Amino acid sequence: MNQDERLSILKDILLTDEREYAKKVEEKLKIVEDIVNKQNELSERVNPIIDEKLNDFVVEIPKTLGPTITETLKSEIRNSQDAVVEALFPIIGKMIKKYIQQEMQILSEQINSKVNSTFSFESLKRKFKSKRSGVSEADLILQELAQPILEQIMVIEKGSGIIISEYSKTQSIDQDMVSGMLTAIKSFAEDAFEKENQELSYIEYDNFHIHLQNFSSYYIAVIISGPYNVMYKSKLEDKLLDFAKNYINEYDIKDTKSFTKKLEQYFKNNVL
Amino acid sequence: MKISKKIVLLGHFGVGKSSLIRRFVENTFSEDYKVTIGVHIFKKNVSIPEKGTDVSLVLWDLEGNDDISNTRLSYLIGTHAFIYVYDVSRPATYKNLESELEFLKEKQKNTPITVVGNKEDLVTKTYLKQNVDDFGSLTDLYVSAKTGHKVDFLFSKLAEALI
Numbered sequence: 001m002n003q004d005e006r007l008s009i010l011k012d013i014l015l016t017d018e019r020e021y022a023k024k025v026e027e028k029l030k031i032v033e034d035i036v037n038k039q040n041e042l043s044e045r046v047n048p049i050i051d052e053k054l055n056d057f058v059v060e061i062p063k064t065l066g067p068t069i070t071e072t073l074k075s076e077i078r079n080s081q082d083a084v085v086e087a088l089f090p091i092i093g094k095m096i097k098k099y100i101q102q103e104m105q106i107l108s109e110q111i112n113s114k115v116n117s118t119f120s121f122e123s124l125k126r127k128f129k130s131k132r133s134g135v136s137e138a139d140l141i142l143q144e145l146a147q148p149i150l151e152q153i154m155v156i157e158k159g160s161g162i163i164i165s166e167y168s169k170t171q172s173i174d175q176d177m178v179s180g181m182l183t184a185i186k187s188f189a190e191d192a193f194e195k196e197n198q199e200l201s202y203i204e205y206d207n208f209h210i211h212l213q214n215f216s217s218y219y220i221a222v223i224i225s226g227p228y229n230v231m232y233k234s235k236l237e238d239k240l241l242d243f244a245k246n247y248i249n250e251y252d253i254k255d256t257k258s259f260t261k262k263l264e265q266y267f268k269n270n271v272l
Numbered sequence: 273m274k275i276s277k278k279i280v281l282l283g284h285f286g287v288g289k290s291s292l293i294r295r296f297v298e299n300t301f302s303e304d305y306k307v308t309i310g311v312h313i314f315k316k317n318v319s320i321p322e323k324g325t326d327v328s329l330v331l332w333d334l335e336g337n338d339d340i341s342n343t344r345l346s347y348l349i350g351t352h353a354f355i356y357v358y359d360v361s362r363p364a365t366y367k368n369l370e371s372e373l374e375f376l377k378e379k380q381k382n383t384p385i386t387v388v389g390n391k392e393d394l395v396t397k398t399y400l401k402q403n404v405d406d407f408g409s410l411t412d413l414y415v416s417a418k419t420g421h422k423v424d425f426l427f428s429k430l431a432e433a434l435i
């Protein structure tokens with residue numbers, strides 16, 4: 001190999017590399033340029049998609065992952081029951097104790113105030129009753145306190161959830177919203193379980209029991225506080241059915257005034 | 273005795289259904305997005321001086337759905353008026369407008385539908401004019417929950433029409 005040849009090979013190597021290198025750099029530059037140019041455009045196009053996907057994601061997560069998480073938790077708890085009981089026992093114990101203490105206190109306060117109001121008509125009645133029946137006065141009071149209390153009756157149009165009529169001793173809640181929500185819950189539950197002709201008939205909310213009596217175009221929601229039991233439920237059902245069957249006609253459903261009047265008359269002296 | 277009417281708001285995710293209700297009921301607006309799950313119920317009294325009466329609007333704020341046929345049909349029963357909301361700045365929310373409205377009309381035959389394009393503040397008047405073919409002919413009102421543009425107008429006109 002002579003000098004020239006060597007030089008030419010060297011040149012070749014150097015130049016090719018240089019060219020390729022230059023080409024690569026150029027390509028890279030172009031890509032960068034493209035990215036810079038397109039980024040605005042790109043983000044404009046991609047952002048809504050990402051937003052929408054994110055929305056989907058947020059909505060889907062409870063549906064898809066929710067059950068898995070619940071299941072995992074459940075089986076975890078099942079598998080280590082002893083440990084869970086061990087950990088929770090003192091806390092639950094304390095909670096129950098505290099709750100009972102508080103309830104007992106409230107109860108004794110109520111009893112005291114009842115006994116103290118010796119001159120009230122109620123207590124006079126109770127004294128007579130106690131003498132007559134031989135049941136102690138305190139027991140009679142306890143019985144009175146443990147009665148379910150009918151807080152409110154709402155007659156609600158099915159579907160729309162609009163109130164047809166309403167009766168309550170104390171007005172505190174926004175009926176339109178409550179009746180709307182009850183109807184939405186009812187629709188949801190009935191849809192979700194897809195059993196035909198199966199209608200939601202009971203909801204428990206906080207310290208309230210909500211009894212739902214279904215009729216064809218409307219339903220009656222009765223809100224009860226205190227101990228709600230099967231006996232009370234069946235008495236309530238009887239009353240509602242009797243009321244709907246014997247007092248209410250198709251015109252009342254469209255005439256709020258007349259419906260309300262009948263409702264008041266029927267339930268004013270409710271002895272359930 | 274007061275009159276109550278059930279109004280149901282429908283449309284895709286994030287078009288501003290809850291925001292419109294919040295603007296109308298509380299006169300507030302928030303930029304952050306809290307997805308509605310299930311349905312929320314709101315209420316507002318509207319007085320209609322011309323008729324010397326009050327109407328109680330019970331507003332059902334449904335969760336968004338990209339396909340109206342996934343809506344829980346029992347929520348639609350007994351509705352006195354629908355408000356169908358789309359987002360003028362997001363074509364995906366109005367590209368099936370016509371068929372979505374058809375679906376609604378078929379499910380609830382005699383219930384009036386008001387179609388509103390929300391987030392009017394995000395686009396120009398020219399843009400709205402240019403897109404007449406897409407949604408213009410079907411739209412009753414352009415509104416903005418953010419600025420409050422035409423929001424009261426929307427609900428009070430609706431209340432009036434229902435009396």
Ligand SMILES: Nc1nc2c(ncn2[C@@H]2O[C@H](COP(=O)(O)OP(=O)(O)OP(=O)(O)O)[C@@H](O)[C@H]2O)c(=O)[nH]1
Pocket residue numbers: 283284285286287288289290291292302303304305306307308309334335336337390391392393394415416417418419
């Ligand atoms: N610029 C602007 N943004 C709005 C307007 N209305 C709503 N937004 C925003 O859009 C997002 C979604 O609003 P929402 O009211 O939650 O939408 P939605 O239709 O209730 O959504 P879903 O409950 O998921 O169906 C929020 O971040 C709002 O701040 C508007 O008029 N203008």
Ligand SMILES: [Mg+2]
Pocket residue numbers: 289290291306307308333334335336
């Ligand atoms: Mg919402």
